[in-house]
Amino acid sequence: MNISIFLALFRSVRSKCPNCGIGHLYYKYLKLYKNCNNCNEELGCFRTDDFGPWLTIVIVGHIVVPLILYFEQEYAPALWLQASIWIPATLMLVLYFLPFSKGVCLAILWKTKDKN
């Protein structure tokens, strides 16, 4: 079955197998299963390396930095207040987007390797 890159991306960003869309990609937050638990597609062979963290930094940076600059320009809150808001917000956004970013990379690798 020929699966489009868009469908593979859609499935992977939801942390599902790019081949079947049912099996889970990760255990222990970001560890890839060696094989899909539904269709047995090999997933553990794809090395996403630093692409996921890189994409996460790009996404979160484009969300957090404009907000920080806006609030600094408009309200100029105390430094301790900004730190107590932006540091946890950034950490939560990073943890939220990491599986998404890794899924993007996995879908691209999976699709480019699959030549059927």
Ligand SMILES: [Zn+2]
């Ligand atoms: Zn699968």
